[in-house]
Amino acid sequence: MANQKKLDAITSRDVDFAQWYTDVCRKAELMDYSSIKGFIIYRPYGYAIWERIQNYLDQRFKETGHENVYMPMLIPESLLQKEADHVEGFAPECAVVTRGGLNELEEKLVIRPTSETLFCEHYAKVVNSYRDLPKKYNQWCSVVRWEKTTRPFLRGSEFLWQEGHTIHATEEEAREETLQMLHIYEEMSRELLAIPMVTGKKTDKEKFAGAEETYTIEALMHDGKALQSGTSHYFGQGFAKAFDMKFLDKDGRQKYVYQTSWGASTRLLGAIIMVHGDDNGLVLPPRVAPTQLMIIPIQQKKPGVLEKAEAIMADLKAQGIRVKLDDADKSPGWKFSEQEMRGIPLRLEIGPKDIENNQCVLVKRNDGTKMTVAIDENLGKMVSELLEQMHEEMLLKATQHRDASTHEVKTYEEFKETLEKKGGYIKAMWCGDPECEAKIKEETGATTRCMKDELTPHSDTCVYCGKKAKHIVYFAKAY
Ligand SMILES: [Zn+2]
Secondary structure, X not given: OOOOOOOOOOOOOOOOHHHHHHHHHHHOOOEEEOXXXXXXXXXXXXXXXXXXXXXXXXXXXXXXXXXXXXXXXXXXXXXXOOOHXXXXXXXXXXXXXXXXXXXXXXXXXXXXXXXXXXXXXXXXXXXXXXXXXXXXXXXXXXXEOOOOOOEOOOEOOEEEEEEEEEEXXXXXXXXXXXXXHHHHHHHHHHHHHOOOOEEEEOOOOOOOOOOOEEEEEEEEXXXXXXXXXXXXXXXXXXXXXXXXXXXXXXXXXXXXXEXXXXXXXXXXXXXXXXXXXXXXXXXXXXXXXOOOEEEEEOOOOOOOHHHHHHHHHHHHHHOOOOEEEOOOOOOHHHHHHHHHHOOOOEEEEEOHHHHHOOEEEEEEOOOXXXXXXXXXXXXXXXXXXXXXXXXXXXXXXXHHHHHHOEEEOOOHXXXXXXXXXXXXXXXXXXXXXXXXXXXHHHHHOOEEEEEOOOOOOOOOEOOOOXXXXXXEEEEEOEO
């Protein structure tokens, strides 16, 4: 092992993208498998990335007037059944507790697949008057959905997420909330993860079980498939009526509340991996990277090398950069490939010769650029600027990929050929008939990702049936 210079290579993205993805998840030490299928272990490095996403979102939620709460993880079966569409949507994937201790339970308890029903039950109890509104709660938790096919972060039987649930006195206010939270997700993706999203409304077939409207952020992966990365739902009064969530309004009349819910999950880790990663492993956007710069000493046993490395680390840390020093007893080459696999944005090399010349070498993970820089009072500022520049470069690259992979088509022949040869988003017109949507999915494997009716139509007729078109739709194969 001692003379081994590099980590074992991972599968190339172009050879087998699915295998490449699994290799990165495991070799970057983001996760491990447990003994139950679909239930993964979030290792410290993977969890640290999630914590940075959490911190960002939690701050934005609180700035916009939301409060964190915690609901029980078990839902009585009768409670879940109160809203018909909701139970129909979730029943097939529920895990159910039937015993408590040594006794069979009188009523089965469902492990939460999502917590709308619990929030509704609670809101119905605590809200009486317009003075009690709005209520804007969020909870950080895990949910369980019994999935047949599972993949780390993308589809798990248990995953971590946040779910926001709000109730309002007016429809207008609830609709505003729905769009505000969609906007926060879109900004988080762009500002923190350097991922440009396509945002829009889901079709009736793809919307959340029980929602009137579902809005989504969709990211485009390197292989041209889309990933739904966060959703925001407008519920209208559907749940309010099922759960009798009423309030006494200013005009002295009893009214039902208007409701929203919105969620984002550890799926976002999958998006980061598949949007930015390369054949050497993970490439982390600097703002979400738990470690932004790794110092790797060269000939670290020579006098003065480690001392200098530690001094640089202290200096950078003091300037707010998330920096670590890799002084493990391994060859520098080994450490280079390890930190590349883990996607650490910057590497700083320092050896005896560099110290003599009062300089060090910086290497950018996103494009491999290598530069020699002076070790002086400007180093911290320079590193900070470089990290910001890398964020912009990664966002630009992902945006160019998304835009180059968005294809406007008018005919079904074009649709099929483009999807087959180029992949990515197929932008096409649709009549609104669920039958056309179902046929397109069945025949091509592409689903409606979202509708973007604010854009200018490029054709008058449905791409499938030729009838009058109603919606501008982004189709894609998706995870
Ligand atoms: Zn049609």
